[in-house]
Amino acid sequence: MDPRIEEHARILVEWSTEVKPGDMVVINATPDAHELVVALHKEIAKAGGRVVTLMSSEEALRAYFDGASEETLQLVPKHLKAITENCDVYIALRSPVNTKALANVDPKRVLLDSKSQQEIQDIRLGKRWTLSVHPCQTLAQQANMSLEEYRDFVYGATLVNWAEESKMMYVMKEHLEKHNDVRYIGPKTDLFASTKGRIWVASIGKHNMPSGEVFTAPVDDSVEGKIYFDIPFLQLGKVIEGVKLTFEKGKVTDFSAEKEEATLKQIIETDEGSRRLGEIAIGTNRGIKQYTLNMLFDEKIGDTVHCALGRAYKECNGVNESAVHVDMIKSMHKGEIHAGDELIYSKGKYFYERTKK
Amino acid sequence: MDPRIEEHARILVEWSTEVKPGDMVVINATPDAHELVVALHKEIAKAGGRVVTLMSSEEALRAYFDGASEETLQLVPKHLKAITENCDVYIALRSPVNTKALANVDPKRVLLDSKSQQEIQDIRLGKRWTLSVHPCQTLAQQANMSLEEYRDFVYGATLVNWAEESKMMYVMKEHLEKHNDVRYIGPKTDLFASTKGRIWVASIGKHNMPSGEVFTAPVDDSVEGKIYFDIPFLQLGKVIEGVKLTFEKGKVTDFSAEKEEATLKQIIETDEGSRRLGEIAIGTNRGIKQYTLNMLFDEKIGDTVHCALGRAYKECNGVNESAVHVDMIKSMHKGEIHAGDELIYSKGKYFYERTKK
Numbered sequence: 001m002d003p004r005i006e007e008h009a010r011i012l013v014e015w016s017t018e019v020k021p022g023d024m025v026v027i028n029a030t031p032d033a034h035e036l037v038v039a040l041h042k043e044i045a046k047a048g049g050r051v052v053t054l055m056s057s058e059e060a061l062r063a064y065f066d067g068a069s070e071e072t073l074q075l076v077p078k079h080l081k082a083i084t085e086n087c088d089v090y091i092a093l094r095s096p097v098n099t100k101a102l103a104n105v106d107p108k109r110v111l112l113d114s115k116s117q118q119e120i121q122d123i124r125l126g127k128r129w130t131l132s133v134h135p136c137q138t139l140a141q142q143a144n145m146s147l148e149e150y151r152d153f154v155y156g157a158t159l160v161n162w163a164e165e166s167k168m169m170y171v172m173k174e175h176l177e178k179h180n181d182v183r184y185i186g187p188k189t190d191l192f193a194s195t196k197g198r199i200w201v202a203s204i205g206k207h208n209m210p211s212g213e214v215f216t217a218p219v220d221d222s223v224e225g226k227i228y229f230d231i232p233f234l235q236l237g238k239v240i241e242g243v244k245l246t247f248e249k250g251k252v253t254d255f256s257a258e259k260e261e262a263t264l265k266q267i268i269e270t271d272e273g274s275r276r277l278g279e280i281a282i283g284t285n286r287g288i289k290q291y292t293l294n295m296l297f298d299e300k301i302g303d304t305v306h307c308a309l310g311r312a313y314k315e316c317n318g319v320n321e322s323a324v325h326v327d328m329i330k331s332m333h334k335g336e337i338h339a340g341d342e343l344i345y346s347k348g349k350y351f352y353e354r355t356k357k
Numbered sequence: 358m359d360p361r362i363e364e365h366a367r368i369l370v371e372w373s374t375e376v377k378p379g380d381m382v383v384i385n386a387t388p389d390a391h392e393l394v395v396a397l398h399k400e401i402a403k404a405g406g407r408v409v410t411l412m413s414s415e416e417a418l419r420a421y422f423d424g425a426s427e428e429t430l431q432l433v434p435k436h437l438k439a440i441t442e443n444c445d446v447y448i449a450l451r452s453p454v455n456t457k458a459l460a461n462v463d464p465k466r467v468l469l470d471s472k473s474q475q476e477i478q479d480i481r482l483g484k485r486w487t488l489s490v491h492p493c494q495t496l497a498q499q500a501n502m503s504l505e506e507y508r509d510f511v512y513g514a515t516l517v518n519w520a521e522e523s524k525m526m527y528v529m530k531e532h533l534e535k536h537n538d539v540r541y542i543g544p545k546t547d548l549f550a551s552t553k554g555r556i557w558v559a560s561i562g563k564h565n566m567p568s569g570e571v572f573t574a575p576v577d578d579s580v581e582g583k584i585y586f587d588i589p590f591l592q593l594g595k596v597i598e599g600v601k602l603t604f605e606k607g608k609v610t611d612f613s614a615e616k617e618e619a620t621l622k623q624i625i626e627t628d629e630g631s632r633r634l635g636e637i638a639i640g641t642n643r644g645i646k647q648y649t650l651n652m653l654f655d656e657k658i659g660d661t662v663h664c665a666l667g668r669a670y671k672e673c674n675g676v677n678e679s680a681v682h683v684d685m686i687k688s689m690h691k692g693e694i695h696a697g698d699e700l701i702y703s704k705g706k707y708f709y710e711r712t713k714k
Contacts, residue, residue, distance in 0.1 A: 045424030067402030
């Protein structure tokens with residue numbers, strides 16, 4: 001086995017979910033993640049846990065949607081609820097059989113199914129959970145790479161010293177929390193947001209692997225200015241590029257996109273909350289050197305910031321509500337990040353990198 | 358998709374497990390069974406059930422054994438217990454990733470793990486459950502066939518009219534139960550067993566798919582005579598061939614095998630119960646025309662009988678207990694089956710076939 005798969009498994013079990021003797025562990029994986037599932041079995045066994053693997057498959061889900069009545073889609077799957085309630089650790093591996101298998105399912109039906117499982121999702125979030133991927137052809141293809149290149153990419157982002165990384169992220173969180181606001185300045189960009197009373201969360205590889213971001217929810221009416229997102233992103237099956245947003249008193253007052261503007265419009269007009277930012281964040285993972293249209297990776301790219309329209313996270317003290325949460329990313333090589341009177345990032349370096357040498 | 362996969366799924370859902378609206382269905386499958394899992398999702402959805410799929414894998418299990426302490430192997434997997442308790446239907450698909458992946462695991466460790474899951478296995482047997490396969494390379498290889506040949510073989514055995522088949526099996530059950538004993542006569546064979554007070558079970562494709570056998574447990578001290586099993590079978594990783602057994606007062610008094618006699622000896626000497634027959638049966642599936650070293654199929658071959666050393670089934674009113682249950686098969690083209698004074702099978706025909714035309 002590629003020793004990187006074993007190392008990945010070790011990180012998920014030891015660092016992300018901290019499996020300990022007696023833990024009941026659920027893995028949720030597609031058939032394409034089998035090799036990582038094998039490696040996880042060994043690591044979970046060594047940690048003293050018991051493991052059950054759920055097989056997920058976009059093709060199977062599509063087939064289910066093809067056959068089910070609306071009534072059936074609203075049934076709570078109580079066997080799934082039971083296994084979720086009775087686990088301590090939940091490891092989800094996204095290695096899609098086919099990233100587009102659900103593209104032509106009526107979104108209303110997808111929503112009915114999601115609603116019937118909302119309660120289960122909430123139970124899951126109360127466990128020690130993590131989300132990762134296993135490199136596979138479908139993700140490599142979406143990333144515009146061969147499988148071998150994609151493997152190098154995934155492990156470059158993932159197999160890092162998370163204890164060390166987390167130290168830096170905590171330092172950044174501390175510095176950001178000393179101040180009451182944050183400002184992103186750069187090409188076509190000058191965005192201000194108050195962060196008063198908010199919590200900056202250091203995402204150190206517990207729930208997302210890889211990780212590497214520090215994020216919060218802005219004060220809702222405080223966002224002012226404009227921002228240009230130069231990194232493409234995938235939403236509703238479309239690749240949206242070159243988004244410009246202008247905010248006044250927290251609300252989007254003007255927007256444009258170089259590609260797929262209609263989709264951007266659809267997102268912004270989803271509901272009241274989708275006109276506001278639910279998240280502002282700084283990406284810190286220098287192991288991720290390019291975008292791959294997979295938000296698990298893209299939002300953590302080092303030397304970037306990102307903002308999300310829509311739902312805010314409760315753990316940040318965020319309040320904005322929306323059916324959507326859409327992240328958009330901007331590279332900051334030519335920009336600056338300020339928090340109050342402190343320069344957090346400039347000239348390609350975070351403040352802690354400047355002081356290091 | 359091969360329409361035979363869809364038909365197989367339909368049989369498992371409609372005939373074997375009779376899925377109905379509101380049923381919670383668990384599928385247990387290896388990654389290699391993915392295509393049948395997809396087809397099952399559609400059929401279960403159409404029947405109004407909710408489905409969760411467990412991923413099994415011999416490679417993952419081997420990795421778990423490699424990592425786990427004896428203490429860990431004795432932990433009851435309570436999350437697996439919870440999902441089992443909360444399901445109505447359990448569909449197990451055996452399409453091994455590698456039939457030999459567990460060959461070098463210490464049997465004592467396998468036993469510890471099995472014991473910790475005995476309670477769960479008992480819960481499972483109280484549900485509407487079925488066992489089938491999805492044609493895959495490992496099973497084709499074991500059967501000495503290409504995958505395409507093996508597909509033809511599996512679907513030839515499985516895609517039959519089970520309602521019609523079951524009528525014949527019930528007729529056979531009725532006739533066998535009119536009498537108090539059964540006798541197998543043929544080359545190197547004359548075996549008598551009392552079946553007084555026992556129930557003959559017609560295996561009509563509910564728990565095993567394919568099926569096609571009528572079986573019971575003989576009265577323990579009644580088995581007398583000798584039998585020659587001409588069809589090879591796989592046990593403890595060995596292919597055993599040409600077994601001869603002699604019985605007196607229910608017990609094996611003499612035995613031999615043309616190949617792997619030492620393994621046969623090991624089986625017979627397992628415990629007190631492994632010296633007795635726990636099952637005697639008649640295979641009726643004419644769709645299965647050759648052995649493939651897979652007992653799910655081999656014991657159902659038409660024009661055969663089989664006997665099992667060891668554990669008897671409670672549903673037959675059987676009482677023999679043993680750690681083993683080892684089936685051995687004999688072709689009857691040149692033999693006869695008698696029940697009391699009735700000729701059940703002779704000259705290549707079951708009694709109901711003789712009366713038909």
